[in-house]
Amino acid sequence: MTKVTAQMSVSLDGYYAGPRHEGDGSWMESAEAAAFFRVTRWATDAAAWRERQGFAGGESDVDSEIIAESFASAGAYVMGRRMAEGGEVPWGDEPPFRAPVFVVTHRPRAVLERQGGTSFTFVTDGVQSAVDQARAVAGGKNVAIAGGGSLVRQVLEAGLLDELELHIAPVVLGRGLRLLDDDLRLPDKQAIELTPTRVVHTPRVTHVRYSVNGRAPLLLDDRGSGGGPVEVFTA
Amino acid sequence: MTKVTAQMSVSLDGYYAGPRHEGDGSWMESAEAAAFFRVTRWATDAAAWRERQGFAGGESDVDSEIIAESFASAGAYVMGRRMAEGGEVPWGDEPPFRAPVFVVTHRPRAVLERQGGTSFTFVTDGVQSAVDQARAVAGGKNVAIAGGGSLVRQVLEAGLLDELELHIAPVVLGRGLRLLDDDLRLPDKQAIELTPTRVVHTPRVTHVRYSVNGRAPLLLDDRGSGGGPVEVFTA
Numbered sequence: 368m369t370k371v372t373a374q375m376s377v378s379l380d381g382y383y384a385g386p387r388h389e390g391d392g393s394w395m396e397s398a399e400a401a402a403f404f405r406v407t408r409w410a411t412d413a414a415a416w417r418e419r420q421g422f423a424g425g426e427s428d429v430d431s432e433i434i435a436e437s438f439a440s441a442g443a444y445v446m447g448r449r450m451a452e453g454g455e456v457p458w459g460d461e462p463p464f465r466a467p468v469f470v471v472t473h474r475p476r477a478v479l480e481r482q483g484g485t486s487f488t489f490v491t492d493g494v495q496s497a498v499d500q501a502r503a504v505a506g507g508k509n510v511a512i513a514g515g516g517s518l519v520r521q522v523l524e525a526g527l528l529d530e531l532e533l534h535i536a537p538v539v540l541g542r543g544l545r546l547l548d549d550d551l552r553l554p555d556k557q558a559i560e561l562t563p564t565r566v567v568h569t570p571r572v573t574h575v576r577y578s579v580n581g582r583a584p585l586l587l588d589d590r591g592s593g594g595g596p597v598e599v600f601t602a
Numbered sequence: 603m604t605k606v607t608a609q610m611s612v613s614l615d616g617y618y619a620g621p622r623h624e625g626d627g628s629w630m631e632s633a634e635a636a637a638f639f640r641v642t643r644w645a646t647d648a649a650a651w652r653e654r655q656g657f658a659g660g661e662s663d664v665d666s667e668i669i670a671e672s673f674a675s676a677g678a679y680v681m682g683r684r685m686a687e688g689g690e691v692p693w694g695d696e697p698p699f700r701a702p703v704f705v706v707t708h709r710p711r712a713v714l715e716r717q718g719g720t721s722f723t724f725v726t727d728g729v730q731s732a733v734d735q736a737r738a739v740a741g742g743k744n745v746a747i748a749g750g751g752s753l754v755r756q757v758l759e760a761g762l763l764d765e766l767e768l769h770i771a772p773v774v775l776g777r778g779l780r781l782l783d784d785d786l787r788l789p790d791k792q793a794i795e796l797t798p799t800r801v802v803h804t805p806r807v808t809h810v811r812y813s814v815n816g817r818a819p820l821l822l823d824d825r826g827s828g829g830g831p832v833e834v835f836t837a
Contacts, residue, residue, distance in 0.1 A: 379812070380786070398790055401820035404821065405793060405821070535810070539782060539796070540793050540820075541787070542786075547615035547774055547776075549776060551615070558776070560773050561614065561773065563772050566801060568810075570797065570798065573798055575770070585633075585636035585775075586640070
């Protein structure tokens, strides 16, 4: 059965990149990129990622197996506009996805056909539509939300996400673009509950996979003294 | 050998409590408390925590063992002023620490002697002094930074922290008081590197322990294509 999944590399303080690069200068040399490179290094050193990029070598370890697994489980991708535009040149003629990619954007654009099974379809009628179009062609595999962070937040907030996997790199960045930022609009005293379903850890990164249970009110309790939880009225 | 340690329960998005409770109304009924109760519920249901609070029962499971272990390893505590004042009444005559507690504050105050081995010493000459005073009486055990979050950030930022353990509750809160907030002042393209030393996971919480390696520059790299990392000049 098709699940809508997202996986993202983040720092211990929740950033997937440094402060957003604006204006002049090379993104590759920006603070945004330097932090992104740090949190994703576990992946770029892995054989499974390198093979998708057309690079030789790399580590064939549990981190690499996790990358191979997530590529293999995805039948289609949904991607944010900024990520798609940023990747268009570096990904080249044979992008690593090898599956249809649906880009959420406000700008209509013709489908980009690439080699190796990757295509980019530009969806202008919203996230739900992009997820539905991806599901229709996923062939029973998962719809993977490729990022960036704001798209993952939108999908989580809309209740469309079934599974979230974080790859937590052991580094504190102190600033940057946060995956679970506080523009996630939840009502007062309401939260999104998850259940951890798998934890895999290596010295380089901690992989924690969650199934998303959905919205629930935050409960007051009596700090364990025996009276049990008391529901808080949401404001 | 005495280590300076901190451990904190946080949500998946890094919050240890809800938005700060200000002004009128009961803290116990605030959004700050409701979120705090959620992220700490794994602990308040544990036998080892309940015993320290004088409550009966609770779960004798791996979560409880982790609480017992952190109480047993602490020879002295350092605590922020707001946490100390907030706990003074609920902790009562026999607080759960059973060791000397050094409170970082700007307000001079006489030592509070409590039953069961807990005392509160109010330190007005800074975090380093509080850590030094705690180390002197820790008897070779650890100096535990009890919180709150802003004190943990200060200790981490000052390079005084040897070990950090996060208890990550499977919930997204969307707002509140964040342990690793962006008031952590790191220079541009510099990060704090850590090494994960232990991961223990249950359906209720994921415990990740790190040793803190210290500051390091963020490196540019070539995304794995073979040229190896290139150091970025820090601004």
